[in-house]
Amino acid sequence: MNKALHTEFQKAHRRHDLWICLAVPLAAAIWSASAMPRGADELANAYSALLYSLPVLNTVLMPLAMAVLASRLWDVEVKGCTVKLLYTLQTRRSLFAAKAVFGAGEILLMVLLELAATALLGYIQHYTEAFPAAQLAYLGVCTYGVNLMLFFSELLLMLVFSNPMPALCVAIVGTLLGLFSAFMPRLVSYFVPWGYYVPLGCYEVAVWNEAEHTVLYGMTRYNWGLLGFTMLLAALLFAAAWQLIRNKEV
C-alpha cells in the first residue's frame, strides 16, 4: 500500500494538480474578500457572513474541482495505456486504495487551505466578531464529506467511460442544480447532492432589513443527519468505484 501510494506521488510529478488544490481556495478567498465588510456593525458580523456565504461558493466551485481531480487521476492511466501493466504489477486493491487515498489527500489539502484562507481573511480585515472555531471546523468536515462523495461519483463516471467528458458534464449540470437548490425550499435541496454544502451550513439569515440593507445572521443546529447521509453516499460510491476497478476486464 505504501509503495502504491508512493507511485501515485511519482505519477503526480509534473501533472500540476497541486495548482487545482490551490486555485479553489484562492478563488474562494478572492470571492469572499471582494465582499469586504464595511462599518462596525458589519465587522461584528463578518465571520457569520463569511461562513454563511462559503457553502454557496463551495457549491459553485467544488463539484467541478472534484471532477477535475478525479478525472485527471484516472485519465493518466487511460492516456498511457498503463492499466494492463499495473494490473500485472500490483493488486487492484492497492491501486484503488492508492488512488482513493491520494485523491482524499488532495481534497483535504484543498479544504484545509480554504479554512486557513477564511481565518486569514478575518485577521487581515480585522473582523471584530469572536472567531467561530467550532463552526469553522464543522464547515470543514461538511465540505470534506460532500467533496469526497462528489469525488467518488466523478471517479466512478471516469472509470465507466474512460473519458473525462461525462464526468465534467455531470459536474457542470450538478453545479447548476446545486446552486439553484440552494435558493429553493430546504426540502428540494435534500434531493440534490451537488448542493449539499448549503443545507449542511450552520448559519442562516435571521433578520434582513431591506431598507437599510443590513443582515443579521443566526446559527442553526448542526445538520448531523444530512452529514451522515452524505458519508453514506460517499461510502456507497466508493464501494461502487472499487467494484468497478476490481471487476474491470482490461
Next chain:
Amino acid sequence: MQTVIETKALCKQYGSRMAVDHVELHVPQGCVYGFIGPNGAGKSTTMKMLLGLIHPTAGQVTLLGQTLNEKNRLALLRQTGSMIESPAGYLHLTAQENLEIVADLKDIPYKDIARVLDIVHLTQDKNRRVGQYSLGMKQRLGIAMALLGSPKLLILDEPTNGLDPAGIQEMRTLIQSMPAATGATVLISSHLLGEMEQMVEQVGIIDHGHMLFEGPLSQLQRHSRGDVAVRLLNPAKAAPVLRANGLPAGDSCTVTLPPLQDALLADLVQKLADSGAGVVEVTPHTKSLEEIFLSLTGTEAAHHE
C-alpha cells in the same frame, strides 16, 4: 524439460463469440516460443488470461508449475515481465521516471534501470518525456519495463510492432539471446511467421480461437514437403506407369507429383526410369513457412464455414 506455461482447455467467450476456444499451450523452459496467428485470432486474449488480466470462461492456466489464481497471481507475475498490445507509459513523465514507478511496484532497486535502458538503447533519451517518444521508442520502453528485474518468464505481444528494420533485427537478437543470457523463457506473439522463423524454437499457431499446431519449429517445417516436379525426356513411355500408380499423365515433359514420402518417391522414380521415360530432373518444391501457415489457417477457416 519443465513446462513454464501450460494451459488446459482455456476458453474465453465474449457474448456468443468464442475468442479463445479450448487452447492448450505448452511452453517448455528456456525456449523462445512463437505464438502465431492472424490479427484477431485470440493471441492477445490468451496472453491476457496468462497474466490474469481477464478471467477465463473455462479452463486453467499453470505458470512456473503453479496453477494461476487470485492469491498467487502477483507472486507469479513478479517473476514475469510482460507487454500486451500497445506499450504502456505515463506520457508526462520521462522514461527514467516511468521505469522508477515500475521498479517500485516490482520491488527492484533502481540500479537495474540503467541496465534495461542500455539493452533497449534508450539511455540517451531517458530524460525525455515519453509523450515526445516515437512509437518505436515507446515500444522499446515497454520492453525495458518487461525486462526490469530479470524475470524468469517474458510475455511479449507483438513486440516488433512499430520498430524500424534495424530495431526489428536488434529485437530478434535480443529475444533469441534471452534464454542463454538470463535463463528466461520467452513467449512472443506475432502475426508474421517470417520474422518468427529466425528466433523461435517452439511455435503455436492459433486461428479463430483454435490451436492449429503446436510443436518445435522443425516439426512445422516437416509440413513443408511440397509437390515434386519430374522432368522426363519421353513422357509417352511414362504414362502407363503413372496411371498404374493413380497419377494423372499427359504429354508434357514436366510431370508434377503430389507430396510423397521419400520411399514412395524413390520407388516411383525407379519405375519411371525402368520404363525408359528418361528421368532427367527430380525437383522437390518446399513450401515456405508462410505458405504452411496460410494453408493451416486457410483449411481451418474453410472447415469452419
Next chain:
Amino acid sequence: MLKRCIRAENRKLHTSPIWLLFLILPLISAGYGTFNYLQNLEILTDGWYSLWTQHTLFYSLLFFPALVSAYAAYLWRLEHMGHNWNLIMAAPVPPFTLFLAKLFVVVKLMCFTQVFVYLLYLVCGRLFAGFPGWPPAETLVFMLRGLVGGLAVAALQLLLAMLVRSFAVPVFLGLVGGIAGMLLAAKGYALLWPYCLMQQGMNSNRSEDMLAGRLPLFFLACGVWLLVIGLTARLLLEKRDVKA
C-alpha cells in the same frame, strides 16, 4: 476553404452526446428562473424584465462559460487524442482556418442555445408567469447582444483548450473566468474582461439597460478581445512546432 473545414468539424461531432448539455442547462436554468420569479413576486415587479433576469442571471454568469468551455475542450480533445495533430496540421489548409472552423461550430451551437433560452423564456412567461402579450422587443436585443458577447468567451476557451491538453483543466478555468467576471463586473470593470461581456450583453443583472449609452464601447470591447485572441491563436498555430 473554411467551408470544407467546417464540414469536417461537423462530421467529427457526429453522434457525440455533448449537445445534450446545451439542452439540459437552459432547461434547468429556465425552470429555476420561473420558480424563483413566482416565489418573489413582491420584489420582482418588472414583469417580463424581472423574469428575464431570473432566467439568465446564473446562466450567463457561470454556466455559459462552463458550457462553452466543455464544448471547446471536446472539440480540441479530438485532435489531442492519438496523432491527430499531425493529421490536421498536414491537411492542405492554413492552420488558422482550423481554429476558425472550430469557432464557427461552437458559435453555431451557441446560437441554438441562445434561441432555445429565449424560447423557454417566452413559454415560461406566457404559460407559468401568466403575462399578457409578448415581452418587450428589448429582450430580443439583449439575447442577440449576449451572443456577440459570447463570441469572445468561445474564442478564448478554444484557445485555452488548444493549449492545454487536458480536457478538465480548461473547463475549470472557464468556470473560474466566469467567477472572476462576476466580481469584476461588480466593480465596474466589465468591459475589460472577456468573461463579462456575455452577461453585460444579456443584461441579466437588473431591469434597466446596463449598457445604455455604452453600446459602442461594448461592441468595441467584443471586437478587441476577439481580435487579440484570434491573433494569438493564429500566431501560436503558425509558429509553434506540432506536438502530436
